[in-house]
Amino acid sequence: EDKVVQSPLSLVVHEGDTVTLNCSYEVTNFRSLLWYKQEKKAPTFLFMLTSSGIEKKSGRLSSILDKKELFSILNITATQTGDSAIYLCVAFTSGTYKYIFGTGTRLKVLA
Amino acid sequence: DVKVTQSSRYLVKRTGEKVFLECVQDMDHENMFWYRQDPGLGLRLIYFSYDVKMKEKGDIPEGYSVSREKKERFSLILESASTNQTSMYLCASSLGGGITDTQYFGPGTRLTVL
Numbered sequence: 229e230d231k232v233v234q235s236p237l238s239l240v241v242h243e244g245d246t247v248t249l250n251c252s253y254e255v256t257n258f259r260s261l262l263w264y265k266q267e268k269k270a271p272t273f274l275f276m277l278t279s280s281g282i283e284k285k286s287g288r289l290s291s292i293l294d295k296k297e298l299f300s301i302l303n304i305t306a307t308q309t310g311d312s313a314i315y316l317c318v319a320f321t322s323g324t325y326k327y328i329f330g331t332g333t334r335l336k337v338l339a
Numbered sequence: 340d341v342k343v344t345q346s347s348r349y350l351v352k353r354t355g356e357k358v359f360l361e362c363v364q365d366m367d368h369e370n371m372f373w374y375r376q377d378p379g380l381g382l383r384l385i386y387f388s389y390d391v392k393m394k395e396k397g398d399i400p401e402g403y404s405v406s407r408e409k410k411e412r413f414s415l416i417l418e419s420a421s422t423n424q425t426s427m428y429l430c431a432s433s434l435g436g437g438i439t440d441t442q443y444f445g446p447g448t449r450l451t452v453l
Contacts, residue, residue, distance in 0.1 A: 259440065260440045262440065262441065262442070264444075269446045269447060270343070270429065270444035270445055270446045270447055271429075271444045272444070273441050273442075273443065276439070276440060276441055316381075316382070318442075320440040325370075325389070326384070327372075327384070327442060329381045329382040329383075330381060331379065331380065331381035332381060
């Protein structure tokens with residue numbers, strides 16, 4: 229059965245801290261891994277990763293994929309209260325064109 | 340910017356009522372999806388559609404049906420709402436055609452069934 233597991237389930241940090249969110253996956257016909265940020269509304273797209281070892285960056289956020297060990301990490305440096313959200317990791321499979329969602333990591337950043 | 344809109348942000352219905360949730364996307368995307376999101380369970384796929392009039396069951400289709408008569412519009416129908424269908428419903432779309440896998444989500448509809 230295809231699955232995506234995220235850890236930790238929740239995290240509380242202070243502003244300025246650096247956090248690392250983990251995502252491991254076991255899916256057949258893996259094609260890409262996506263990260264989303266969800267505040268109190270729709271998930272918004274952060275990154276799509278298809279190749280191992282190539283870091284994607286956007287401001288204070290970065291992410292990398294390891295296709296050999298079947299995991300990805302999302303790093304957030306110098307966290308701000310606006311980073312408080314649920315972060316979703318999603319594996320996309322080419323065989324059935326399905327998106328397999330993890331249950332998310334709930335991040336709370338305290339001022 | 341891709342825009343995915345949903346007909347209601349909040350909806351309260353009674354058990355046994357027929358409920359329509361509508362989703363519209365404005366970027367000519369091939370694929371559209373309906374999910375429900377519940378605490379501790381994450382997003383679960385109800386149905387998806389890869390073309391007009393085409394639909395595929397997701398992981399939890401029981402109690403739901405869908406309609407896609409036009410490319411930009413994907414409707415989720417609860418034929419006879421039940422309390423266990425109280426949830427957040429999210430619609431999403433993606434371009435398709437193997438170009439990009441990114442999904443774009445609507446703002447969600449929080450449905451309460453009394």
